[in-house]
Amino acid sequence: MTRESMEFDVVIVGAGPSGLSASIRLAQLGQQHNHPLNICIIDKGAEVGAHILSGAVLEPRALNELIPDWQTKNPPLHTPVTHDQFVFLTQRKSWTLPTPPQMHNQGNYIISLGQFCRFLAEQAESLGVNIFPGFAATEIIYEDNRVCGIVTGDKGLDRKGEPKPQYQPGIELRAKQVIFAEGCRGSLTQTLFVRYQLREGVDPQTYGLGIKELWEIPKEQHRAGHVMHSIGWPLDSKTYGGSFTYHLGENLLAIGFVTGLDYENPYLNPYEEFQRFKTHPSVSPLLEKGKRIAYGARSLVEGGIQSVPKLTFPGGLIIGDGAGFLNVPKIKGIHNAMKSGMIAAESLFPLLRHSTAAAECTDYPKQLKESWLWQEDLYPARNLRPALRWGLWPGLIYSAIDTYIFRGRAPWTLHHKQPDHLTLKKADTCKKLDYPKHDNTITFDLSTSVYLANVFYDENQPYHLKLKDRHGVPINVNLKEYASPETRYCPAGVYEILYNEKQEPRLQINGGNCIHCKACDIKDPTQNIVWTPSEGGSGPQYGMM
Incomplete structure (x- = not known):
């Protein structure tokens, strides 16, 4: 041509x-x-x-x-950070921990990256x-x-x-x-x-999946410049992840959750972990009288x-x-x-x-x-993410030693030994996870969330989510051995297992839901899913995300 x-x-x-x-x-x-x-x-x-x-x-x-x-060039909305908070969550309580030096945000700004x-x-x-x-x-x-x-x-x-x-x-x-x-x-x-x-x-390389919502909250709940990060609940101690809550502008709240894509349990659902996080007693009061105005997700590169x-x-x-x-x-x-x-x-x-x-x-x-x-x-940060593969508490103890004693200059370097798609265990060796029903006030179903990502596609355009094997691997391996984890790690409902009148399963790909997070390309245990760009101009249309 x-x-x-x-x-x-x-x-x-x-x-x-x-x-x-x-x-x-x-x-x-x-x-x-x-x-x-x-x-x-x-x-x-x-x-x-x-x-x-x-x-x-x-x-x-x-x-x-x-x-x-840059300050004289009419920059977009930005909010100077006024306060840092680092907390450990259990299911009902929160414990404020000393903020690690790397997370001090004096002189930084909360922004919309878009x-x-x-x-x-x-x-x-x-x-x-x-x-x-x-x-x-x-x-x-x-x-x-x-x-x-x-x-x-x-x-x-x-x-x-x-x-x-x-x-x-x-x-x-x-x-x-x-x-x-x-x-x-x-x-x-x-x-x-x-x-x-x-x-x-x-x-x-190792990755995390970040899921974010933008809320308008009452001014009496808003603390401009306040930054909070959390670890702990709702994830178990073996799974890396945590939350962020940023107060920006006059009444906006950016709230999100990152789950390490090296997690092991195929029943884990990062979207539902985020929804569950929002029900915590230290978080839900911020949202009860607020209005959710945007939603999205993106993978993060974490290997260092x-x-x-x-x-x-x-x-x-x-x-x-x-x-x-x-x-x-x-x-x-x-x-x-x-x-x-x-x-x-x-x-x-x-x-x-x-x-x-x-x-x-x-x-x-x-x-x-x-x-x-x-x-x-x-360089000083290189050992902290791989140390957390040992689990939350051993990782935190090592991080404190590396940060406060060696100041990031330890005479060794820890390594990532395998890519994230190889960390999933077989479904029959793992516990199924039950997630609470959404209340449509603080927590929401996935289709409602994807609507807020303003996704646009021409329905009659070529498939951009490609399968190396369209029939055998999705059913004979992903479904039978891993309980179809793609139906859970995707934060946009792209992948579904449907059954015909004979109860024969097939993988349905709802490509028009895709918000370009790339989690499927990363986490698919067989690397059968290949993410390619959709037609230019399609996909999510984020405004302030």
């Missing part, structure tokens, strides 16, 4: 904090050195921020470096960066084993892959360098790992530096959550994603300026490892 082609100096895949920061820094360097660059960013969301979701508390260190006068990315996009566009939302990158262009561009997905195909009247073929976007800023479990990034063997010699892959290859590099720069003890990754994009830009610019862009940018990982991102943020 002959496609329209466009040429750029740099193409960036993903308009999240890392991709936008990389574009801003590249444009700044171009202006400073009188060498303007032609930069393009594409994003699969209908608009910048449409697929962006995070807690989120922003540590502004990278932002201060990137845009020192709004923040729209702000960064405005700054990028003011510098001449081209941003094209609504276009999914579905293919990488290779020449002589070098990345030299990407192809955007076709639009207007029907379920069978045939053109509809509004058909628009994808476009080739070619560049001297391609920056992959796809975020957690990016589909093209996954193919780069395989083609260039980027994960050889590093630990398997042990799991960071090789980041460069001929013609491109990986930044942000696609590389895995989340600081798990801080529960923060925005500042690191931004900093990685800035370092990538500073490393790439000399190549672009001197027409040697075909080379591999080997300076990027060197500069990264010399930066505060690596030395001060990720």
Whole structure:
């Protein structure tokens, strides 16, 4: 097929904090050195921020470096953190614990990451960066084993892959360098790992699933700037996870729950654990007279530096959550994603300026490892997440020793031994979990929640959730051995087991519910499910998430 082609100096895949920061820094360097660059960013969301979701508390260190006068540029709603609280929950009680130093938020801001990315996009566009939302990158262009561009997905195909009247073929976007800023479990990034063997010699990546709701609550219940994190109930002591509750604006409450996707019991349902958390006596009074206005979910990269892959290859590099720069003890990754994009830009610019862009940018990982991102943020935190695989209490005891005695500089590094999809036990060895009925005041059924994610799809578009084996594995392995865990770990009701009149089961995929969290791609025990981008512009339409 002959496609329209466009040429750029740099193409960036993903308009999240890392991709936008990389574009801003590249444009700044171009202006400073009188060498303007032609930069393009594409994003699969209908608009910048449409697929962006995070807690989120922003540590502004990278932002201060990137845009020192950002406070004068009409930034979006942000609330300075005024108080930190770290609690341990039992079913009926809460116990305030000393806040770990990594979780101190003095000088940080509670934000909507989607709004923040729209702000960064405005700054990028003011510098001449081209941003094209609504276009999914579905293919990488290779020449002589070098990345030299990407192809955007076709639009207007029907379920069978045939053109509809509004058909628009994808476009080739070619560049001297391609920056992959796809975020957690990016589909093209996954193919780069395989083609260039980027994960050889590093630990398997590990993930969490974050589920979030945004509420309007009465002003008398609202404490602007208050941040609370919890551990313990409703999860058992072997399962990693915890909650966040952030008071922002005048009456908004961001509340959510993260469950480590290395959990063992296939009957565990992260969505229902979150709903159960909201019934705790220390939480429910905040919500009883409130109104839930938004819902969403997203996977988080939690492996730390042990799991960071090789980041460069001929013609491109990986930044942000696609590389895995989340600081798990801080529960923060925005500042690191931004900093990685800035370092990538500073490393790439000399190549672009001197027409040697075909080379591999080997300076990027060197500069990264010399930066505060690596030395001060990720390296001291490296042992805390793997220690929690021992269980909550042993993990907390080790974390205290590592933090307060060794100050993150212990002469060893703990490792992740297996990927999350291998941690599930067989269903017949595990206890079924019963979850309480929803009251539709504080807790809600899944379909009601997905409605608040503002999901949009053309029903007659190609399936974007693909099965390597459509008939045998889902029933003979996932159902019979693991009780179909995909019907529970998916926070959008995409997967169902249905029975015909002969009581024969089949897997039903409700692709129109998908909110792009990627949990299925991560946790499926047989790795039979492959997540690929849907038609550009479809999926969730997050506003303030």
